[in-house]
Amino acid sequence: MLTVNIICIGKLKEKYWVDAIKEYSKRLGAFCKFSIIELSECKTNQDPNEKQIAHILEEEGKSILSKIKPTDYTVAMCIEGKIISSEDLSKLIDDVQIDGKSTMNFVIGGSWGLSDEVKKIANYKMSMGKMTFPHQMARVMLTEQIYRGFQISSNGKYHK
Template structure:
């Protein structure tokens, strides 16, 4: 299976980069992982709704340029479906069985995802009703994908 993460922004914190590298290394046993970072747009302090919409659209265009036609796109969105770890594992496995062997998880920037990206998504996934920093969300997502592969392989994992 091929897993692609398309994310907005660079990871600046060393401890987050280390965690991403660790889970990326662990995932090599189970899948081919590709992480694509697109640059974020600077948001002015008191940005208007219109300015924020334009920023999301610009970031969305960069994201869409990296989505291939054969990708099954899973957008991380607060209004998406919430899964337990076991349900996410089953979801990933079901995609492979259904012929979707190229999964692309999309993490937006600090303002979220544009409507164009959400419309392109085949599925919307939520980890919580809470908002997380998009840099930290990358670590959480990679850990859950790794956990999902361990579950699907019948290997032990922390409950």
């Protein structure tokens, strides 16, 4: 069974986001071993300069990279990534399994995005679109789309 991780910076705080993730996590249990790995945000002042932002990206990047094995298939969620359909995501998940990978990671960075090092090791770069979403919402949307992808692959009734 495929292990699917969402590796992300920051913790969900609001109960409604936590509840949404719990629901989709429960549903995903029929298809994969699903987990969310929450990593600490680097603390900074409200208006960091470029040097401080570079430091944040580097430190958060190290934290993210410590959770990824070289044998994992890793998807970096980033604005310059490819915008794909739910069906395309389903096919990507299927292809990862067919290729014999046992773990698939989706990585969501912090407020300043992902470090270049994380993007370099990613097998795929994916974007949720040209709009900007709060990270908590993006996490829920991604979890739902992963569930939808498995439903599409299994010809489930969820996807219409």
